[in-house]
Amino acid sequence: xxxxxxxxxxxxxxxxxxxxxxxxxxxxxxxxxxxxxxxxxxxxxxxxxxxxxxxxxxxxxxxxxxxxxxxxxxxxxxxxxxxxxxxxxxxxxxxxxxxxxxxxxxxxxxxxxxxxxxxxxxxxxxxxxxxxxxxxxxxxxxxxxxxxxxxxxxxxxxxxxxxxxxxxxxxxxxxxxxxxxxxxxxxxxxxxxxxxxxxxxxxxxxxxxxxxxxxxxxxxxxxxxxxxxxxxxxxxxxxxxxxxxxxxxxxxxxxxxxxxxxxxxxxxxxxxxxxxxxxxxxxxxxxxxxxxxxxxxxxxxx
Amino acid sequence: xxxxxxxxxxxxxxxxxxxxxxxxxxxxxxxxxxxxxxxxxxxxxxxxxxxxxxxxxxxxxxxxxxxxxxxxxxxxxxxxxxxxxxxxxxxxxxxxxxxxxxxxxxxxxxxxxxxxxxxxxxxxxxxxxxxxxxxxxxxxxxxxxxxxxxxxxxxxxxxxxxxxxxxxxxxxxxxxxxxxxxxxxxxxxxxxxxxxxxxxxxxxxxxxxxxxxxxxxxxxxxxxxxxxxxxxxxxxxxxxxxxxxxxxxxxxxxxxxxxxxxxxxxxxxxxxxxxxxxxxxxxxxxxxxxxxxxxxxxxxxx
Numbered sequence: 001x002x003x004x005x006x007x008x009x010x011x012x013x014x015x016x017x018x019x020x021x022x023x024x025x026x027x028x029x030x031x032x033x034x035x036x037x038x039x040x041x042x043x044x045x046x047x048x049x050x051x052x053x054x055x056x057x058x059x060x061x062x063x064x065x066x067x068x069x070x071x072x073x074x075x076x077x078x079x080x081x082x083x084x085x086x087x088x089x090x091x092x093x094x095x096x097x098x099x100x101x102x103x104x105x106x107x108x109x110x111x112x113x114x115x116x117x118x119x120x121x122x123x124x125x126x127x128x129x130x131x132x133x134x135x136x137x138x139x140x141x142x143x144x145x146x147x148x149x150x151x152x153x154x155x156x157x158x159x160x161x162x163x164x165x166x167x168x169x170x171x172x173x174x175x176x177x178x179x180x181x182x183x184x185x186x187x188x189x190x191x192x193x194x195x196x197x198x199x200x201x202x203x204x205x206x207x208x209x210x211x212x213x214x215x216x217x218x219x220x221x222x223x224x225x226x227x228x229x230x231x232x233x234x235x236x237x238x239x240x241x242x243x244x245x246x247x248x249x250x251x252x253x254x255x256x257x258x259x260x261x262x263x264x265x266x267x268x269x270x271x272x273x274x275x276x277x278x279x280x281x282x283x284x285x286x287x288x289x290x291x292x293x294x295x296x297x298x299x300x301x302x
Numbered sequence: 303x304x305x306x307x308x309x310x311x312x313x314x315x316x317x318x319x320x321x322x323x324x325x326x327x328x329x330x331x332x333x334x335x336x337x338x339x340x341x342x343x344x345x346x347x348x349x350x351x352x353x354x355x356x357x358x359x360x361x362x363x364x365x366x367x368x369x370x371x372x373x374x375x376x377x378x379x380x381x382x383x384x385x386x387x388x389x390x391x392x393x394x395x396x397x398x399x400x401x402x403x404x405x406x407x408x409x410x411x412x413x414x415x416x417x418x419x420x421x422x423x424x425x426x427x428x429x430x431x432x433x434x435x436x437x438x439x440x441x442x443x444x445x446x447x448x449x450x451x452x453x454x455x456x457x458x459x460x461x462x463x464x465x466x467x468x469x470x471x472x473x474x475x476x477x478x479x480x481x482x483x484x485x486x487x488x489x490x491x492x493x494x495x496x497x498x499x500x501x502x503x504x505x506x507x508x509x510x511x512x513x514x515x516x517x518x519x520x521x522x523x524x525x526x527x528x529x530x531x532x533x534x535x536x537x538x539x540x541x542x543x544x545x546x547x548x549x550x551x552x553x554x555x556x557x558x559x560x561x562x563x564x565x566x567x568x569x570x571x572x573x574x575x576x577x578x579x580x581x582x583x584x585x586x587x588x589x590x591x592x593x594x595x596x597x598x599x600x601x602x603x604x
Binding site: 012013014015016038039041042045046062063064068069071072075076079080091093094096097100101103104105106142143 | 314340343344366371374396399
């Protein structure tokens, strides 16, 4: 399964109804947390996310609504007896912020916590693990900020069992065929791998654009994505305020989605001034039909 | 009004039902926040605490369940346009923790934030403002930890209007009488203040014992308090675990309350292993009858 579960869809000022930004990307048995606003650990409990499967945390930038819940989560994982390692990718000062708080509490984590600092402006692959590959790219915000692109590449080729049997390849060898190996028959002749398998399906891709002003420079990262998340802090009538604050509107997110020919658009990071979210869809769908609200507790398949 | 409103009564691992430690002490128009676990700002919103009247924040120690919500609250007050000054009293490293996070977000607070570091082991008066006086004292915990004693002293003397009129003192002078001044009549004779007023009522006192192992050394701070808060992380059957972890049981808190002859005991900081809190009362009330659970959202008069 390759999917995104929304834990928070609100912008900076938290409300009792909506929570600050946090998402869980599920890549089969591996879970990634993307941003971690205050209270994320309770959202994880509420939506029964399997904490033990959480392996990577990506923090887009150091505005509080994207990371103030991180230290509490790290602490709780420790209290709950976690021993599996955990890696955090984020802006460099985050490491000191975490360490200072652990030191002040005289807390020694019982699990291995590694930190990968992201250099402002950097783009490129930052993680390859099993079927998952993650890249980061800079977005234009008031402080250094990163988007993340999650790619799930099935590495095994698709077996064509009838063909394999026709070449008298024993079933015990099928998994090697899926790994791309040829088969050598007893008479020494070779069955080429691509006679009995098909290439793996193309990688699926989820792109998380974090906080950003409207920026067509993002298109190169978005092009053809299966699912794209873009912030829509404001509706169109406040597009000037959006630009001033390095945020975006629903119209802008939909325009990028259309230009990038993504398959689906998720919108979130709504200003707490909005109690109704319907108008965000009303503004975006005429421009990009397959738009969905990043509703808390909902899982979207990539 | 002199009262305590409970915002959180749980210990370190947060649950969906109970929140980490936070209390609001109301002293007429001034509000003090005592500890500030993750999510406190939402509890403040939920229970309609007037944020604009919040003037002082006291942090007992740097375990996360007592302060991880502070940076989020400070940030939200700023986003909401606060201009009134705010003072934080707490262990020294807290100042750097806050400043580092403000700097990383390039946030300049629009209100004056002052920080008063508490030296490990220090006891004494730390604040005098209007009718409020606050002292701190050390408690015995795994890391440096402070309790706080809040005293509300009505400074005005009680006027006896019949007596004042009998001495022909004009009503316009009554407030000066309440401030303790004598009255000089036209014929030059003096009406002594204590002929027409009574001393102010004795100060009321709320003592917050923060996190602590069972420690009779606390009695000197508790003696005769009108309301005392003591943690009861565990029930008696786990008193060994309590001691190992520098926490207390309900029996221990009630024993201290009885020995200190306080008027009322509030208990909280319950381990998240307990879903029912009734047994805490069953254990403490046979030892100290006037015990109450520090229930979230409830206000206790001092």
